[in-house]
Amino acid sequence: MNPIYSQKTMLHAHNVRKSYGTKGSAQQVLKGIELRVTESEFVGIMGPSGSGKTTLLNVLATIDRPTEGTILIEDADISKMKDAELSAFRRNKLGFIFQDYNLLDTLTVKENILLPISLGKMKKKEAEEEFSAVANILGIQDLADKYPHEISGGQKQRTSACRALIHRPAILFADEPTGALDSKSASSLLGTMEALNQKRSVTIVMVTHDPVASSYCSRVVFLKDGTIYSELYRGDKTRQAFFKDIMDVQAVLGGDTVDVI
Numbered sequence: 109m110n111p112i113y114s115q116k117t118m119l120h121a122h123n124v125r126k127s128y129g130t131k132g133s134a135q136q137v138l139k140g141i142e143l144r145v146t147e148s149e150f151v152g153i154m155g156p157s158g159s160g161k162t163t164l165l166n167v168l169a170t171i172d173r174p175t176e177g178t179i180l181i182e183d184a185d186i187s188k189m190k191d192a193e194l195s196a197f198r199r200n201k202l203g204f205i206f207q208d209y210n211l212l213d214t215l216t217v218k219e220n221i222l223l224p225i226s227l228g229k230m231k232k233k234e235a236e237e238e239f240s241a242v243a244n245i246l247g248i249q250d251l252a253d254k255y256p257h258e259i260s261g262g263q264k265q266r267t268s269a270c271r272a273l274i275h276r277p278a279i280l281f282a283d284e285p286t287g288a289l290d291s292k293s294a295s296s297l298l299g300t301m302e303a304l305n306q307k308r309s310v311t312i313v314m315v316t317h318d319p320v321a322s323s324y325c326s327r328v329v330f331l332k333d334g335t336i337y338s339e340l341y342r343g344d345k346t347r348q349a350f351f352k353d354i355m356d357v358q359a360v361l362g363g364d365t366v367d368v369i
Contacts (some may be wrong), residue, residue, distance in 0.1 A: 206284075
């Protein structure tokens, strides 16, 4: 057993299956996934198109429900929660960064960031302190009073990341967070996510097709045909060395290739 499993388990997916369609013509997308994510891990999920990586993220992040299996997040069984309970759990315990920024154009950067906790119990002073801390790490403290149309794509994604972290989620889920960014903005965001993981012990699960993005992770899980094909641990390797290992696995699995890092 990898020593990382001796740490606190934040997420445990056991025998997770997901099918779509009717019983007679059901398509099985996930075929008995077993996955543990421990506290402070930065886990990337990769795989060729159709491997089930987005479906896996959706069921882990409570966006969709598994057909079979159990998913525990901080020992809470989300697979058995009713809709109202699941909605509250998602709001209080999980953070999300998507390829689309999902910012409200009529709100300022700061207002967008504070929106998730506007209905919560966090006091105003505490919310202000948390905003300052996270916005400083993400480098958007000077954008607080600007509106989404006044900032760049990279700044919008950083705003989205800050919004996802403002309520101190147990796990941050990211779905192709760099997909709409240029290479410079993507590298900047990934470096910030890596810093959040290392300096604030934020647990991150990220789906990506990009081996460069995955090279920032501490572990990469590869899917193939709805099952876990293999996984790589970064350990003490440099990001460049880890990138090469990821590329080797991706070459076997098939999919996009990247020549430089």
